[in-house]
């Protein structure tokens with residue numbers, strides 16, 4: 001192996017290597033929890049109404065009186081569509 005070969009060898013294995021393409025730094029944008037998930041434990045006064053296609057103030061109505069907590073129904077104040085239920089004490 002002559003000096004020239006060594007130089008070629010080195011350039012191929014070191015200098016010839018392309019720098020790893022830099023990826024644009026991703027902005028860690030946390031996805032907002034879906035409305036469906038928020039339903040699990042919410043005490044919101046605004047909920048997404050599928051009919052109005054937007055979050056509207058909701059009316060809380062008790063649906064069922066249960067021994068371990070009552071069941072509440074939330075309906076859109078604008079159109080009256082039921083947008084969710086919640087089980088809770090009180």
Ligand SMILES: [Zn+2]
Pocket residue numbers: 049050051052053056076077078079080081
């Ligand atoms: Zn509505």
